[in-house]
Amino acid sequence: MTQKTSAREGVLDAFERIVNDRGERAATLDAVAVEAGVSKGGLLYHFGSKKDLVDGVIDRITAAGSDYVELLRSSPEGVVGSFIRTSVTTGTPFDNSYIALTRLAQSGIYPDARETLARIEAEWFALVEAEVGDAAVARVVLLVSDGLYYNSALFPSAADAATGAALDDVVGAIGDLVRARSGPGRSTPVD
Amino acid sequence: MTQKTSAREGVLDAFERIVNDRGERAATLDAVAVEAGVSKGGLLYHFGSKKDLVDGVIDRITAAGSDYVELLRSSPEGVVGSFIRTSVTTGTPFDNSYIALTRLAQSGIYPDARETLARIEAEWFALVEAEVGDAAVARVVLLVSDGLYYNSALFPSAADAATGAALDDVVGAIGDLVRARSGPGRSTPVD
DNA sequence: GTCTATACATGGATAGAC
DNA sequence: GTCTATCCATGTATAGAC
Numbered sequence: 434m435t436q437k438t439s440a441r442e443g444v445l446d447a448f449e450r451i452v453n454d455r456g457e458r459a460a461t462l463d464a465v466a467v468e469a470g471v472s473k474g475g476l477l478y479h480f481g482s483k484k485d486l487v488d489g490v491i492d493r494i495t496a497a498g499s500d501y502v503e504l505l506r507s508s509p510e511g512v513v514g515s516f517i518r519t520s521v522t523t524g525t526p527f528d529n530s531y532i533a534l535t536r537l538a539q540s541g542i543y544p545d546a547r548e549t550l551a552r553i554e555a556e557w558f559a560l561v562e563a564e565v566g567d568a569a570v571a572r573v574v575l576l577v578s579d580g581l582y583y584n585s586a587l588f589p590s591a592a593d594a595a596t597g598a599a600l601d602d603v604v605g606a607i608g609d610l611v612r613a614r615s616g617p618g619r620s621t622p623v624d
Numbered sequence: 625m626t627q628k629t630s631a632r633e634g635v636l637d638a639f640e641r642i643v644n645d646r647g648e649r650a651a652t653l654d655a656v657a658v659e660a661g662v663s664k665g666g667l668l669y670h671f672g673s674k675k676d677l678v679d680g681v682i683d684r685i686t687a688a689g690s691d692y693v694e695l696l697r698s699s700p701e702g703v704v705g706s707f708i709r710t711s712v713t714t715g716t717p718f719d720n721s722y723i724a725l726t727r728l729a730q731s732g733i734y735p736d737a738r739e740t741l742a743r744i745e746a747e748w749f750a751l752v753e754a755e756v757g758d759a760a761v762a763r764v765v766l767l768v769s770d771g772l773y774y775n776s777a778l779f780p781s782a783a784d785a786a787t788g789a790a791l792d793d794v795v796g797a798i799g800d801l802v803r804a805r806s807g808p809g810r811s812t813p814v815d
Numbered sequence: 816g817t818c819t820a821t822a823c824a825t826g827g828a829t830a831g832a833c
Numbered sequence: 834g835t836c837t838a839t840c841c842a843t844g845t846a847t848a849g850a851c
Contacts, residue, residue, distance in 0.1 A: 462846085587738065599763065
């Protein structure tokens, strides 16, 4: 009763992959079925409609979101640094679901996708703000993260470049901002 | 020979509007024709194919891009501040074309859309870097801009909130970052 | 649980009248 | 320059066999 979900998960993987690589429009039932290695009918047994597929992605990210937040919290680098670094897509299951959701949310046909994204961002904002203690800085961090996701989703080739020194530079600059805002008379909350 | 383009422009407006409000998928020839108040046949006289519509958006933004850069250059606030502020969609023709392009670029069917975006971002980066004199900070500014565009395109309702005090806060934080990076021993290049 | 076959609607694009 | 009519391909979804 626990392993039989593999076919279902495979379909969901295929759906996300197509949405992310070729856009929502390309993610037809046919294309997803082929990518998942099942027939259209087989796919529709697991997901009765297109919307069910979207709901599947939402369920996934809702589950994975907690783990991600936990990972940020427990990072020795601190929330901000690890948050920025993990905003460049590296193809983790969470990344794949998150980017798929941003695509699906754009159509407006799936209000739940949009709401889920908003909920996730609100959670991240609270987390970052708690560490930096400054709403404006927290907002900048969130925006940089959104920008990184947007860029690595739109220009997958550029994601490699951003993974290296350039990303370190961004993290460094954000660190400077946090310290500048903490003020000279206040010791850093880091560590 | 100069005003007869109004119908054409109207069709392009309609196309952008639907792409931005309801997603690329909703922007069918039928829907665009209805929105523009012409028949499908009439639309296809001006734009022989879907791709021609996309090319129309690209042509538009290529033309409008120069004006936008000029506006940033001549802003009394400086490039960075005005750039950040104008990254929240206010429904200008440039905004509409830009957001439409980001949507169209995601499908991968229109490589030109992606390349145009990359070209525009490169131009903006050069402009910002020239003012702040620091590649990492320039990159942060670009990412914040991308994040703002992404957010105001995805959550139009949130764009209002971001237009007010929150946006000022972000501009202020970025200003702090620029100053922090300029270093204590270096006078500000502003003005 | 997965397949084939099929119904039905919609999308892109052409032809040709006005 | 704009319209109607139409063709063909594709997309979503259902029915029912295996």
